[in-house]
Amino acid sequence: MSKKKEILYHIVFWFLFVGLEQLLKSITIHKDLDTTWSILQNLGFILLQLLIFYSNYLIICPKTILNKRWRLLIVAQFGLIVLFPAIRFVYEEIVLFKITGYHNYDMSDLNPLYYIYDNSYYSIRILLFSLVGYFMKYMWNTNTQVTQLILEKKQAELQALKNQLSPHFLFNSLNGFYSDLYDTNPTVATDILKLSEMLRYVTYESENDMVLLKDEVLFLQNYIDLFKRRFDGKVAITFTSPYNTGTWKIPSLLLIHFLENAFKHGITDDYDNPVIIKIKTQAGRLTFTTTNKYRTTQSYDEHGIGYKNISQRLNILYPENHSLNVEQGTQYFNVTLNIPLS
Template structure:
């Protein structure tokens, strides 16, 4: 458990805070008794006097800690805080001085007791060890205030970072739906223009895909098996569209059960391979996909041939699919993934590995 977690456990749980206060003040108020046994020359009246003064410390501590510090310890009210602090010191000094002078005048103290009391009574100033004690009265709540403010700011910063990350992830995920739908409708439209009989079948397949995107993707992580089923359905859609013009391989190696990934994380690679790697004008094409999984790691490889037109078709401006995935990977798996994209003259390959699932 980190120090910050210990701090939260103590100061954010009422029972721990009560226990802490009771334990601290019990120890603090018992110090005169320890003093008495260490120096047996002190009288009982001395012990009573010091206990009374220590109780005044307690009485001053709680208003200062729970009213003055929370109310005035900020930039706008710092002058009120300083005035309150000075008032605390002055009133505390003279109250204790009055009590000590009263005790000396009305009760019996031995020579050892008077050695401690004479400095305050005779010089009309507060004795140094007692001055240090009053510093403790103000230092403790100030220290706690600093710690609370620091960890509160840390929590707020962490929550804002999480909120920003979630907003960005939701935005990136929301981009995929219209992007995917646009490409699919464009494919169906091209078949409809050709009066191709496959168009109705593609519409049915597309409706199944859209159903998954609407009802299964509103989660942080989705079952890997469902994602694979979605990819297979999309590949079937592309098979209907391209027919014999493309050779498709999809290999699955390993057990996919009980593994989760962000929804629609892999589909942009599949979509990208078909969109930019399959073109009937340049002869028969091929695409290959491989998904390997073990206990802690998954690896997804996408390969496709490239049309021989001398243009890097995968880097056309305006495409958001691959860039979308890159950003999501950086946000969700910042130090747990590797993504290699290798573009050669005739082959385009993507190799993604996610570790520590």
């Protein structure tokens, strides 16, 4: 849902909500509504409802519902139910009393619990409206994202079919080369086997949304090995990954973009300042970092199409539950990605 459309819906809602409420008051309340106290009380009450509605809609719901923190959501709702009468009491019984000299309640025997109970109808009502509004927005955005992902997947599949050379032919050919060279040139045979594994991984595993972390680590390791082979081993790189990755899963082909960028733009032959690639798992989360020295004349692709695609993918998969920090200093380029493990 676009921001303009969302704002329009909110304007229509508040126009109808406030309009109907004022109409109901004019019919049922048998006292003047044009006195100073009534005007200020009515205005303050509307603003209080706006405050509670948008505190829930803009702050609490996004921080709890998106991350499925249901207990915190329930606690926050009770907090707002108490906050509503607290603010109303201060405004009506203290501020307005000093201005107009009138109270809304009989202060001689006013009980705090009764005051909260008496205001619960208004507080719960406005909270329900905000929850329904947020869930409608959430479902709208989710359906839009799913539709967009399905469309993009179909387009990618169509493009792959147009450009595809039979993977089975390539695998069989590479395996044949591997068999022929295994005895005479085992080093080249090993490289061919790694290339075959990478091709198989890209062709088949990329069709899955999630892959085993150990398979993604192996893919990166094979990529690094072939990169070193291309430059006769004269590559300064440190690659660190967890020894035991268990059955953790991450999105397929998520990390290769940052590795490619480090090799493409970074200085890879400076052994005093090697390219550093680290993968760390802790408390059910993955932290992936790359650090590399770069030439100041180089221009990074981190703000190009590749970076935008990665950011969009992360926002869809982990809304408000991930971090991607890109820091470009005068000599070094650092990327830190943190996502939950599945």
